[in-house]
Amino acid sequence: MAAFTKVKSIWFNGKLVPWEDAKVHVLAHGLQYGTGVFEGMRCYATADGPAVFRLDAHMDRLFASAALYEMELPYSREALMNATLEVIRDNQLDSAYIRPVAFFDAHSLSVWPRGCPVTVAIAAVPGTRYLDGAEKGVRVTISSIRRFDASVIPPAGKACGQYINSARAVMEALRRGFDEAILLNSKGDVAEGSGENLFVVKNGTVVTNGIDASILMGITRDSILTIAKDLGIPVELRAMSPLELPTADELFFSGTAVEVTPIRDVDGVVIGDGTPGPITRRIQQTFFDAVAGKRPEYRKWLAYASKPVGV
Numbered sequence: 001m002a003a004f005t006k007v008k009s010i011w012f013n014g015k016l017v018p019w020e021d022a023k024v025h026v027l028a029h030g031l032q033y034g035t036g037v038f039e040g041m042r043c044y045a046t047a048d049g050p051a052v053f054r055l056d057a058h059m060d061r062l063f064a065s066a067a068l069y070e071m072e073l074p075y076s077r078e079a080l081m082n083a084t085l086e087v088i089r090d091n092q093l094d095s096a097y098i099r100p101v102a103f104f105d106a107h108s109l110s111v112w113p114r115g116c117p118v119t120v121a122i123a124a125v126p127g128t129r130y131l132d133g134a135e136k137g138v139r140v141t142i143s144s145i146r147r148f149d150a151s152v153i154p155p156a157g158k159a160c161g162q163y164i165n166s167a168r169a170v171m172e173a174l175r176r177g178f179d180e181a182i183l184l185n186s187k188g189d190v191a192e193g194s195g196e197n198l199f200v201v202k203n204g205t206v207v208t209n210g211i212d213a214s215i216l217m218g219i220t221r222d223s224i225l226t227i228a229k230d231l232g233i234p235v236e237l238r239a240m241s242p243l244e245l246p247t248a249d250e251l252f253f254s255g256t257a258v259e260v261t262p263i264r265d266v267d268g269v270v271i272g273d274g275t276p277g278p279i280t281r282r283i284q285q286t287f288f289d290a291v292a293g294k295r296p297e298y299r300k301w302l303a304y305a306s307k308p309v310g311v
Contacts, residue, residue, distance in 0.1 A: 004125040007091040011083045011122040014075070016090055022121060029116045030103025034161020037065035038101040040256040041084070042127060045094040046293030048304055052088070052098065053256075053291050055081055055303035057219045062100055065157035073102055074118055081309040087124045088305040095127040097257070103160065130195075130257035131179055134284070137264030137276050138179040138253075140193070142242055145169040147183040147191035147214050155214045166194035180253070182245070182266070185214040190240040196258050197221040198240070201250035201279045205234040213239060220254045220287075223301065227286050230297070233279060250277030252284075259291075260284040 010022040030036035039058045043050050059077050066073050075083070084098060101123075104116035131138050145168045148155075153162045165183075173181035173194075182198060185191040190209065192198050197218040200207040206228045211217055228235050245251060251263035251271050260283060262276035276284070290298035303309065 002128050004097075004128075007093070007123075007125060009087065009090050011087050013119055013121070016086065022123070024119065025106040027106040027109070028103065028119070029105065029107065029113045030119075030160060032109065033111060033113075034159065034164070035069060035071075035113050035116075036101055036103025036160035037062060037069065037071065038099060038158055038160060041098040041100070042256055042259075042291070043088050043093060043096040043098060043124065043305070044127075044291040044293075044302075046302065046304075048293060048306070050088050050094045050096070050305045051291075051293060051302035052084060052305070054219050054223065054301050055084060055309075057222075058100075059084075061158065061219065062102065065159060066102055068154050068157040069159060071102065071104065071113075071118055073120060075120055078310050080120070080122070081303065083122050084124075085303065085305045085308060087122050091124060093124055093126060096124040097127050098122065098124045101160070129259075130255075131253070131261050133179060133261050133264075134259065135276075137262035137271075137274075139177075139265050140180045140182050140263055141173050141176055141178040141267050142245070143169040143172055143181040143183050145172060145181070145183060147185045149186040150211075150214050155216055156211065158216065163195075170194045182242075184242060187213075187239075188242070189213055190242055190245065191215055193253055193255075193258075196253035196255035196261070199224065199252050199254060200240060200244055200248045201252075201277060202244070202248055204279070205236050206279065206283075207236045207238065207240060207244075209240050210237050218255055220256055220259065223290070224254045224260065224283060224287065227283055227290070231282060231286065233283070246271070248272075250280045252276075252280045260287050 169181035246269040
């Protein structure tokens with residue numbers, strides 16, 4: 001993803017502040033120990049104005065992630081949803097990537113964050129593609145870095161500190177000339193990308209794994225499963241062996257940042273004919289139509305910036 005573009009304001013602890021004033025103390029517990037949680041969301045331009053994709057589901061997961069780390073957020077779900085829409089309006093954004101984050105702030109250097117206040121911020125920057133491969137596909141490698149096990153860190157949450165695992169895998173992949181990494185779990189099965197869920201297409205069936213594979217249960221992943229079923233495409237949820245990847249008919253990533261991104265080769269082995277396959281394309285096009293507000297059956301997934309929540 002390209003460097004972000006500075007905007008006018010960030011929602012910070014209950015109010016909009018200028019970009020330059022959204023500052024954190026160097027001794028914040030979340031900086032020292034990674035004790036924070038976050039979400040990644042997207043806002044899309046639609047005929048009815050900018051709309052955030054699945055805002056409700058993302059906020060539900062933010063609160064669930066906070067609960068895993070005994071973090072009590074000082075704002076309600078509704079307040080944070082409206083703060084998200086306020087950030088979009090104040091910065092006059094049509095298409096944006098949105099980052100809500102909550103973390104234990106400065107109080108003590110004890111590993112136990114007892115007494116640390118909780119800071120909450122929501123930033124939005126003009127939307128850019130995370131991986132430059134939506135049209136032609138990306139090249140991936142199976143990483144030597146394993147995905148952390150559920151016995152170590154709960155994969156259902158999005159904690160700031162856990163992404164050092166992803167950072168190591170990405171650094172290795174890019175050094176080796178690939179666009180992204182695929183991590184295996186402690187069992188040796190396929191887990192996910194550094195920040196994306198993975199789908200295999202074989203003999204007309206879309207296959208992906210579940211929480212037992214130590215993956216984040218992605219919101220875009222859930223949307224893709226719904227779209228596939230609505231399109232009449234068979235779906236199978238099960239563990240995936242790394243041996244299935246090079247022999248797949250099609251492969252693609254899903255995630256807020258990558259949306260639906262085809263994979264064209266794994267460790268130099270070309271997938272299919274090296275171009276995005278027909279099932280990937282059908283799902284991708286339906287997804288893009290849904291986020292643009294062009295599919296009435298999926299409008300429930302959109303929160304319009306012009307319509308405050310609860311009003």
